[in-house]
Amino acid sequence: xxxxxxxxxxxxxxxxxxxxxxxxxxxxxxxxxxxxxxxxxxxxxxxxxxxxxxxxxxxxxxxxxxxxxxxxxxxxxxxxxxxxxxxxxxxxxxxxxxxxxxxxxxxxxxxxxxxxxxxxxxxxxxxxxxxxxxxxxxxxxxxxxxxxxxxxxxxxxxxxxxxxxxxxxxxxxxxxxxxxxxxxxxxxxxxxxxxxxxxxxxxxxxxxxxxxxxxxxxxxxxxxxxxxxxxxxxxxxxxxxxxxxxxxxxxxxxxxxxxxxxxxxxxxxxxxxxxxxxxxxxxxxxxxxxxxxxxxxxxxxxxxxxxxxxxxxxxxxxxxxxxxxxxxxxxxxxxxxxxxxxxxxx
Numbered sequence: 001x002x003x004x005x006x007x008x009x010x011x012x013x014x015x016x017x018x019x020x021x022x023x024x025x026x027x028x029x030x031x032x033x034x035x036x037x038x039x040x041x042x043x044x045x046x047x048x049x050x051x052x053x054x055x056x057x058x059x060x061x062x063x064x065x066x067x068x069x070x071x072x073x074x075x076x077x078x079x080x081x082x083x084x085x086x087x088x089x090x091x092x093x094x095x096x097x098x099x100x101x102x103x104x105x106x107x108x109x110x111x112x113x114x115x116x117x118x119x120x121x122x123x124x125x126x127x128x129x130x131x132x133x134x135x136x137x138x139x140x141x142x143x144x145x146x147x148x149x150x151x152x153x154x155x156x157x158x159x160x161x162x163x164x165x166x167x168x169x170x171x172x173x174x175x176x177x178x179x180x181x182x183x184x185x186x187x188x189x190x191x192x193x194x195x196x197x198x199x200x201x202x203x204x205x206x207x208x209x210x211x212x213x214x215x216x217x218x219x220x221x222x223x224x225x226x227x228x229x230x231x232x233x234x235x236x237x238x239x240x241x242x243x244x245x246x247x248x249x250x251x252x253x254x255x256x257x258x259x260x261x262x263x264x265x266x267x268x269x270x271x272x273x274x275x276x277x278x279x280x281x282x283x284x285x286x287x288x289x290x291x292x293x294x295x296x297x298x299x300x301x302x303x304x305x306x307x308x309x310x311x312x313x314x315x316x317x318x319x320x321x322x323x324x325x326x327x328x329x330x331x332x333x334x335x336x337x338x339x340x341x342x343x344x345x346x
Contacts, residue, residue, distance in 0.1 A: 006296030006311060013308050016042035017049065017089045025316050048245060049089065052082055053097050060104030066246040074118055079104060080142040081243075081250055087145030088244050098146045105139050106153055113156030115139045118253075129181060132174035133164055134253050137202035144209035158213065161203050169221030170195025171203050173254065186258055190228030191331050198257040201226060201264075208271035219272050224331050227269075227280045232262050232287045238300040238310030240264040247303035262287060263298075263310065266317035275327035285321065288314055 010022045020039035023029040029036050043049055056062055061075050062082040083101045091098050109115055117135040140157045148154050166172055170189050173181035173196040180194050189195040200222050207219040239261040242248045251258070262284055268274075274281050293299055297311040 006315065009295060009297060010308055010312060015046050015048060017046045018309060018312060021090060022312055026312070026319060043089070048085070052085060056082070056097055056101065060100035062101070076105070076108060076115070076118060076139070077250055080138050083142035084145050085244050085246070087142070087147075092147035102143055102146060102148055105142060109153060109157070113160035128176045129174040130176065131164065132253055133161060133171040133199040134202045134256055136160055137199070137206050138256070140206045141202070141209070144206050149210040158206070158210070161206070162218065165218065166192070166195055168192050168195060169218070170225050171199040172196055173199060187254070189225050190334060192225055195225060197226065197229065198254060201257040204268060208268055214272050220327075221330070223268055223272050223274060224329055226265065227274070227278070227329075228331050228334070229260060230280060230283060231260055232284070233260065234291055235301070236261045237263045237288070237291055237298060238306070238313065241310050241313045242300055242303050242306050245306055245309060247306055263314050263317070266321070267313065270317050270320040270322070273322060273325055273327060275325035276321050276323040278327060278329055280329070280333065281321070285318065288318060
């Protein structure tokens, strides 16, 4: 039942953007296909796109999105997610709104390739940090998802991130008072003492959009570490897609990837080239298939209107995942606890 009904359910969605992506990425229709061209012409009237373009400021920035409390995230973070949404919907550098938004973000870039660290308000989790990898990974993701990953200014940002990589292949929480920041339990990475899952995930997403770096040793090692956390929460499947499309809060900096979204992990697996023969990857695939509803969709209960988008995202990952690739894991499978029991003192 599930395999037979999803094309009908997805292709009857009111969003021309979703229908076009389904035709191209799930049904292999070429760019010059008549129906694909018709839907591409209709995308500008998609509410997900039209409302976003209407809210763009003259300098290319966005102050607010439909996302809950997006205005409180600040102009730069809001602009980042506006561009990430356009990139997810398939818009690239030939789109005027994308070009204007990208130039706004690049106008804020530091000479060393990084972006300023924002969010140091009193009482915030970021207070006291002089460097957090996500300060650059978040805006770089916006650029890379819109087709700017090989722009010289983006390449400079990748270099800045590589310079802050830990010897074990993860990225740290950051630097505070000259010292490495601590790693809260929910952000711990298996097999990494100082690696932060939230920062490592943010950098890994950027790498996954680069045509050559996504297959490089840095991306593979980071994904290998991320796969060590084999926790699976059905409620989080599709969280990142929902946030991209405006139904979730943008979140803080250190807490940006606090939720462990299995759908996002599968997306990273196919982009970076992890093989389905890896038992950990196979476990995520099995979990995804078991979570599929009887009519072929993955329901996202916090925002049911986005269930078809979440379903498209999971189906694309399952379809593109390499079953027999050259992926070799370097990390053993070990039980993971975010907050391990402390040894007794007496």
